[in-house]
Amino acid sequence: MDERVPRDFETLRATILDRRESLPKRIAQIAAYALDNPDDIAFGTAASIAASAGVxxxxxxxxxxxxxxxxFTSLQQVFRERLRERNSSYDERLQALRAKADSGAGHRAIFDGFVAAASTSLNDISRTLDEAHLEDAISLLAKAETIYVLAKRRSYPVASYIAYALGKLKIRNQLIESAAGLNAEMVGFATPADAVIAISFSPYAPATIEEARSISEQGVPIVAITDSSFSPLAQFAKVWFEVAEADFAGFRSLSATMALAMALTVGVGEKRRDSGKRRRG
Amino acid sequence: MDERVPRDFETLRATILDRRESLPKRIAQIAAYALDNPDDIAFGTAASIAASAGVxxxxxxxxxxxxxxxxFTSLQQVFRERLRERNSSYDERLQALRAKADSGAGHRAIFDGFVAAASTSLNDISRTLDEAHLEDAISLLAKAETIYVLAKRRSYPVASYIAYALGKLKIRNQLIESAAGLNAEMVGFATPADAVIAISFSPYAPATIEEARSISEQGVPIVAITDSSFSPLAQFAKVWFEVAEADFAGFRSLSATMALAMALTVGVGEKRRDSGKRRRG
DNA sequence: TATGTATTGGAATTATTATTTCATATTGAC
DNA sequence: GTCAATATGAAATAATAATTCCAATACATA
Structure with missing residues (x-):
């Protein structure tokens, strides 16, 4: 028999979802209950679970x-394993990760190091983010006709994700790429009715700074994400965020910047939807 | 009787620690075991636990x-409750944040949501990453003459960060961009001496799949990062990683994928340095 | 509508597991 | 060293829980 039994919860879940349509009524009922209440399956008895699910x-x-x-017993194992794996608290795991990464034990340690760096950065930013700045930035961006997104090198992945997300939200935007010398002209199109999200970290890419200066001189408001108040970006920006990313093996995490970038993007999307409603309603 | 039975794990733990000194030998033995292996108490049977603890x-x-x-049964409840609560805390928090953000509770809630999604994803991946796969992938990539990086749309930011990092590590690489119809030719240059990192999540960008297929038919080994065993990428890949990213407000986190991507990149860098040393030394 | 097939409910059966009991061992006080 | 009190081991027993079985029902097909 090639019957492949799901051995982990995610596979099991996928299998159930996959077959959902073809399951008999009562089986489907217990299937839905199982996915909705996995903890009950892990700890209950067949009788108690059946009763809760109404079968x-x-x-x-x-x-x-x-x-x-x-x-039932072997099905239950999968649900128990799931809980088992989620056991140790976040902090404990993080501590373990750091220790292992420090001790430099193979490639798993490298991975753990990056995970730890990302977690640390997320922790930091959620502690230090200034809510008022967030509101200001979103208001500013929501009013813009076109949002220009400006970042190079290490920050470029963030810019490209912002551009992708803005696109999906149907918000007009322009990613300022460094393909050719066309950036200067692209930047030239921006007007004070537009806005810029600029991202740059030390060592600041000279092109980013130059373009940011030039665009701010045209009166285009800038929202900056950068790493210190000494950053040249901070001078040009209407609103700026200080994001401290932890680094590992010479590469900084992007996780905090990404989270902030997505919050800005989705925030702008929401704000536009709301004010659109208000105007129309 | 005013005998107060500990109803939560922390109280129980405190009680045990408190009485530690005065417990008989075997009881102390099982007490120590219980605090060291709370999961076993939660899931095991009296017989199996006793055996593991040697009593x-x-x-x-x-x-x-x-x-x-x-x-024993009522003692076990406390250990089960502990797991139940631990487990629910993260999912529930994310769920709560989603609800809060939906109800239009300010932009801070959106930001928190993205941070939580990123944390959850990191949590997940550090639990589920297969170390052997990581080693395999790094070995495979370290041997490549050129590393091609293939990803579109949502995964593209990751690809661009990989390309940036590989470049800084002076590892020859080629990002397969979708600028023009040149991708097919670019893909055509790859040989079995090269390797590919391909990243795609559901809904899989057709172009990525097509290019991955064609490149794997040329005998170029592929390392894939994707989201399920049903992914078409998994079929073409020599080694593949399953990464489950939590989503928020319709956008998935990239944090876990980023961490894995960086681990691969830096891992390859280290491996090359090591074997370079060996060859020279 | 008739007929075979698949699904379901509920009780009987089997298994597993917790608990109790009792014989034996250990410990500490005198 | 002896005695009493306490602790422990091992197996018997009780309890609980999983599984199976069969009759009844719903469902689809001709």
Whole structure:
């Protein structure tokens, strides 16, 4: 028999979702209950679970068998394993990660190091983010006709994600790429009715700074994401955010910057939807 | 009787620690085991736990009774409740944040949501990453003459960061961009001596899949980062990673993918340096 | 509508597991 | 060293829980 039994929760979940349509009524009922209340499956007895889900214990067993398990008990193992793996608290794990990464034990340690750096950065930013700045930045950007997105090198991935997200939200935007010498002209099109998101970290890419200066001289408001108050970007910006990313193996995390970037993007999307409603309503 | 039975894990833990000195030998043994392996207590049977701890089942029951429980079963409830709460905290927090953001509770909630999604994703991946796959992927990539990086749309920011990092590490690489119809030719240059990092998540960009297929038919080994075993990328890949990113407000986090991408990149850098040393030394 | 097939409910059966019991061992006080 | 009190081991027993079975029902097909 090539019947492949799901051994981890995610596979199991996918399998259930996949077959959902073809399941008999009562089996589907217990399937839905299982995905909605995985903890109950992990700890309950066949009888108690069946009762909560409104079916007979035998149905529960048939459900398990239909998925390839030989009974309820082995299905339950998967749900228990899931809980087991989520066990240790976040801080404990982070601490363990740091220790392991420091001890330099193979490639897993490298990975752990990046995870730890990302987590640290996220922690930091959620502590230090200035809410008023966030509101200001979003208001400013929401009013813009076109949002220009300006970033090079290390910050470029963030810019490209912003551009992608703005596009999906149907917000007009222009990514200022460094393909040719066309940037200067592109920047020249911006007017005070537009706005810029500029991202740059030390060592600041000279092109980014130059373009930011030039665009701000045209009276275009800038929202900057950068790493210190000494950053040249901070001087040109109407609103700026200080984001401290932890680094590992010479590369800084992008996770905090990404989170902020997405909050700005989605925030602008929401603000536009709201004010659109208000204007129309 | 004013015998106060600990109802939550922390109280229980404190109680045990408090009485540690005065407990009989075997009871102390099971007490230590319980605090060291709380998960085993939560999921095991009296017999299996007793065996692991090196005592008789009856001792386990006596231990429970000494703490004021009326048997092993009620002691076990406390250990199960602990897991239940731990587990729900993250998912529930994310869920709560989503609800809060939906209800239009300010932009800070959106930001918090993205931070939580990123944290959750990092949490997940550091739990589920397969170390052997990581080693395989790094070995494979370290041997490549040129590393091609293939990703579109949502995954593109990751690809661009990989390309940036590879460049800084002086590792020859080629980002397959979608600027023009040149991709097909670019892909055509790859040989079995090269390698590909391909990244794609559901809904898989057709271009990515097509290019991955064609490049794998040329015998170029592929390392894929994708989101499920059903992904078409998984079929073409020599090594593939399953990364589950949490989403918020319709946008998935990239943090886990980024961490993995950086680990691959830096891992390849280290491996090359090492084997370079060996060759020269 | 008739007929075979798949699904379901509920009780009987089997299994697993917790608990109790009792014989034995250990410990500490005198 | 002896005695009493306490602790422990091992197996018997009780309890709980999973599974199976069969009759009843719903469902689809001709």
């Amino acid at each position: 007979q214990p035998s149905t529960l067993i048939r459900f398990a068998q239909q998925l390839g398990f030989d009974g | 008789q089942p009856s001792t386990l029951i006596r231990f429970a009774q000494q703490l004021g429980f009326d048997g």
